[in-house]
Amino acid sequence: MPPGAVDLSGTEALSGRRPVSGRGPVHKGELTRALTGLRDQLGAFELVLDVPGVEEARAAQLDIKAQLDDYVLPRIQAASAPMLVVLGGSTGAGKSTLVNTLVGARVSATGVLRPTTSSPILVCHPDHNDWFLEGPLLPGMGRVPGPAPDAIAGDQLVIIPSEALPPGLALLDSPDFDSVFEDHFEFATKLMAAADLWLCVTTAARYADAQVWQMLQRAKDNGATIGVVLSRVPQGAGSEVVDHFAEMLTEHGVGDARRFTIPETKIEDSRLPEEAAEDVRAWLVGVAENAEDREIVIGDTLGGVLDSLRIRVPELAKQVEVQVEQRAELAQEVEAAYGTALAELDEDTRNGSLLRGEVLARWQDFAGTGDLLRALHVQRGRPGRRSSRRRRSPARVRALKSALRSGLESLIIASAEHAAEQVLVRWRAHPAGGQVLARPAIGLGHASPELSRRVTRAVSSWQDHVQELIRTEGVTKRSVAKLVSFDEEALSLVLMIGLLGYGTSDVAVEGGTSAVPQRLLKALFGAESLRGMGAKARADLRSRIGMLFDEEALRYGQVLDAAGIPDETTPVQLYQATYNLEVAR
């Protein structure tokens, strides 16, 4: 909004003045931009995870945003709008009665049923009626022109013009903040945040209620200018209660707030006797009519609110950081679970634990029956014959190959399953994890359905890779090459069996066949070449499994993303917005 674009009807007399002295129009534009930026930042994230203090942070996020929209931005744009006095307080404290008395007419309902006032009622001078009806203040609330109809939805602001109030003063009778109706509390806080002056009304019976002091503290933190009314003070006991109340006010750091006392009296026509509220009325009217005083009050409150943002926004940003941290921790749990699984898998594919059951039986069958030796041929230099030989006994080779494949596959899948379960267990144990898990995310506790297909592909391509290694890198020792040729497929199996740790497990050693594959391969390729091939084959297997697991772990990242947890840019932007605001001031 360009500076000076706002012109308020009916406030010409005061429109020359700015709420905070020394503010030029350029300043106002910058300030508006900075505040709008901050507001947009506040609306751009969501505090998803339930961590300690998040309730407060969520409320703070909404509060700050609402206060910017409801009060700060309108107030900066319409600096000369009337001073808005909001009467807040406990249910049954007599807020409506006080408003009625101040206005001199029954504008707000009173009664013995609690809570009485359910929709906020705003009373202002007729000149400002239109501005309050259409103006930018409290944009989220609907407006109803007064007098108050019988049934009003809670979020409607009833605007009643009254000649009894001077121009430049508006009274707002807000709902209570401590009754069973939670929306009343919401409105009460929302209206409190929009007040130029917040008048807290409490009673002699209630002044020690925790809620009253929480609200006072809140008003203080939010930078509001506060006035305090102690009503329904029983006759005769006045001074004891008033003194104690004053003590408590000082104790809680609101001792400098203006104090009023209203005795328990007869209420007629929903109004107190005029003299009971005279103090309050005189003060309010005095402030409102004196442009300078009024400006000071308005400016103080606005300044206080802007000051409070200096603390409130970074505090909120800290909570966002906590969320970011939690998210990082959850992601770390995933990484840890899969990392452990990968390490275990690495160990299992090395220590011979795969050489059990079918794989071992197939190997025994393959090696023991001599099919292994048949894979070696005496070199006769006749390629045709070689290929015919290769096809001679493929049954056992194929059986061993597929046993190896399925053994590896099931090991990888079981390990992935275990990792997935571990992630769930870890998340469940994590304070924030349970909440992420509560969202419908199917099959997180299991490996993904397409994993088995992927594993099959990975393992068989690893087998192909090993065979390729044998073909390309497996240069036989020259001395041997002259004599013997070999079948690559069969030898690749021998290499795999060797890699998987044949001979390292106790059982095989006991059987006296330690390292048969290694010795055979060493005799064929030489130690160095064999080592190179082994390392390459193992690295290839590990990287393939690693890739599979990465893909598996990705699902959890997606879940975290879907949960809408803010990422690390959010707090930075919040800090930046606060800084921008400081610069603009």
Place this chain on the structure above:
Amino acid sequence: MTTSAIPAKSPAGTGGIPIPATDALDGAAGLTDRLDRLDQLVELGSGRLDAPILAEAAVLLDRAGQRLRLSGEHTVVTLAGGTGSGKSSLFNAICGLELSPTGVRRPMTSKAHACVWGLDGAGPLLDWLDVDKRHRYARASALDLERADSSLQGLVLLDLPDHDSIQALHRAEVDRFVTIADLLVWVVDPQKYADAALHRNYIVPFARHAGVTLIVLNQVDKLQPAEVDDCVADLRRLLEAEGLADPRIVTTSAVSEEGVAGFRRVLVDTVAARRARSERLTADVDKLSERFVEFRGAAEPPAGVDEARRTELVQALTDAAGAPAVAEAMESAYELRAADFVGWPVSALITRLRSDPLRRMRLTELRDELRGAFTGPIGAQQGDVDTALQGVTDGVVADLPGPWARSVRAAARSQSAELPEALGEALKEALPTFNQIPRWWWLVKTWQYFLVLVSILGVAWIGLLLVYGLFEVADAPTSMVGEAGLIPYVAILVICTLGMGALTSSACRNMVALQSAKHGERMEQHMRERIAVVAEEKVLTPVAAELDAYARFRDNVEAVRS
């Protein structure tokens, strides 16, 4: 009328008194039974359900046990409410004395005050309630009391601090007392009856305790008579909306004497009935038991794993142990061993004379080592075992609530680490049929060597015939070697012998193959049976035990809720 402080230790002593088994007046019989069931619930649930609910149940059990052990003659009534609602005034009005300080300062009362009608057994009760001794009063002897007071015999009236003031300690004190009182009296006044602090923190959480809750609308003198009914109606509407079934509301005014009569009457009735204690605990159990419902699935749980999954499991474990492959390998080994016996030594010799790559690589000893590769089955693939166990409980846990589904799954896997070993052992037990050497192998071996001998003799004979008969190098010692014409006949004999050897070998091999196939089949069958036993022992039994625990848990939840 006298008041006196109650001695710290009353003659009855504290604790150690067993819970009265049946007390018809108290109605505790059903309650004790439900508490027992709750105890079992906690036991069954521990390690399976979420810790908080179990801890809560344990706390309740503890509290109920203590309260039931203490005086059943007394009814503990708490006066609680917001600051300034007139709890202390009401307390004093009932006691008939200014025992608890009243005033206009807020908050006024900061410590609980107790007044007891009838001292017997009250000491331990007050100790348990942890009421400060300076704040204990007694309407001591029934004799010197007015008639009205004796009707309150057995009442322990507690004046609590407020719950809503700025003093957080007060609230903690109130929380402590309202969890242990027999009758909860909430004192409200026309100004504060709709306070969120009361409704949200106490009325709603204790909505199930409607039977032992009394709402006192105090200070009605501040209202016009006509307004009182409106106010009560509004309060009733509010309470009902919060789930308090048929709330009891009495109006009082501590200022006028007749004002507390209604409240007093309710107290007299409650004390006389002596039911509040068990009703309170019953309400506690009711409330807690509702929370257990979510852990009790609607569907009747299966007793165990169904037949199809059982078969599937055995099949999967069989595969994991590689039983068919083991059987095949064993068949190969058997046939190889048989070949040593029944094979035709001559063809074996020929094979050995062929060029051997191993010999060229100077690795001949490898051949023997490879022959020794048949070490028998060793374990099973852990991965396969894990996968097999994954699916086995799928059908069973479908209808189970989360924690139980997890515990059943865990039970299925409880021994997964031992399974590979156990499966290997099971397979080994099935092996011996393969290790025996049938007698006929020896016979065939003897026969083959006899044939070899005959062949050698035949060849030698031909040689001699050639030497003596054909080339007549010297005089034949006998005509048997001198007659060259015999050569073809002997040659035929040798060829026949060789042929017979080969024939015997191939025939025997066929027989061996048949036999080994038969052995293999039998062994596979045997393995399957052994594996089924292992599966039963290591997987299905723990699952069944867990399901049984769940079934008992369900029964107990039902029993506790009844």
